[in-house]
Amino acid sequence: MTAPTGVIASKEAADKGQARRERLYSVLIKTQGTLGAFGLGFLVPVVKLCLGDTPKHQLHELKQQLLVPLLGIVAFLAAWAYLAPQVQTSLGAIPGPMQVLEQAGNLWDDHLAARDKEAAFYERQEERNAKLIAAGQEDRVKVRDYTGSPTYLDQIVTSLKTVALGFIIATIVAVPLGIACGLSRVANGALNPLIQIFKPVSPLAWLPIVTMIVSAVYADPSEALPKSLLISSVTVTLCSLWPTLINTALGVASIDKDLLNVGRVLQLPTWRTITKLVLPSSLPLIFTGLRLSLGVGWMVLIAAEMLAQNPGLGKFVWDEFQNGSSQSLAKIMVAVLTIGIIGFLLDRLMFALQSACTFSTNR
DSSP states (O other), rough: OOOOOHHHHHHHEEEEEEEEHHHHHHHHHHHHHHHHHHHHHHHTHHHHHHOOOHHHHHHHHHHIIIHHHHHHHHHHHHHHHHGGGEEEEEEEEEHHHHHHHHHHHHHHHHHHHHHHHHHHHHHOOOOOOOHHHTTOOGOOOOOOOOOOOOHHHHHHHHHHHHHHHHHHHHHHHHHHHHHHHOOOOOHHHHHHHHHHHHTTHHHHHHHHHHHHHHHHHOOOOOSSSSSHHHHHHHHHEEEEEEEHOOOOOOOOHTEEEEEEEEHHHOOOOOOHIIIIIIIIHHHHHHHHHHHHHHHHHHHHHHHHHHHHHHHTHHHHHHHHHHHHHTTTHHHHHHHHHHHHHHHHHHHHHHHHHHHOOOOOOOO
């Protein structure tokens, strides 16, 4: 006996729904590591709950990954709001969370106002030049760049550019030296004393030396790479390359010797041995060093920008400290929170890259 048409349609719809859920579950499992790398692991149990997975286990996971961190943040904010008004400084009481949030909104409004002024400036310039061209006075046409003060968001972008340049230079220097130290006992013996001597040096000690050298060598700076930005970047490089160098050397030195022996048997040239055997095996430790170097570089950057007076978060903090207004403390705390959040995001970005490039990673 043939089943009714409605029953068949319902069964087909159920089968399609089940297939759709299975595909979504498969995608979820594949992206679970990436979501965890960016601190979004709590989305996994939420989606699994929606797909009908066992509620008890998923609610436990959701509690550990979302509820517990939120409780920690709420407890911190409550302690901050209670204790801050009780501490009096020369600029008044320590601002609480609401005052800091208010100043964050003011900084955003200032950024939007500055962008409006910039747009109006270029609009007036274009109108003026258009009138001159229409009047046949092309020789009087002038194109000028907007010279307004950088906003808070502009200074964040400058800091990110500075730390990126310093980190790239540090990586270019540290990884080859680390590979050399890991493969050669002679290179390791020659470089190890220098590493141990220069690794603990503070950025405040490097900055005057870097400033004098860059000022002497980079006498004709370009607009794309101002001297102050280069000084800050080189200072970041000198303080952040050591974790990458040390971890790269350790990763290369811990490679299974049988792999290197296979390379010798196959008579692989040095470059192919490094690219095909050494780097893939040592990538987990190299990325660990890169994560540490990026964190060190981001911390060093603030001190470097303060002293080099390179427009960025460090200079913003120093200017607000010197300003001494009633709103300065709240703005400084906005900068502190911004530095911490950006540092967390940079670390998560490096961890996501590590997860994509290596088979085994450690949080």
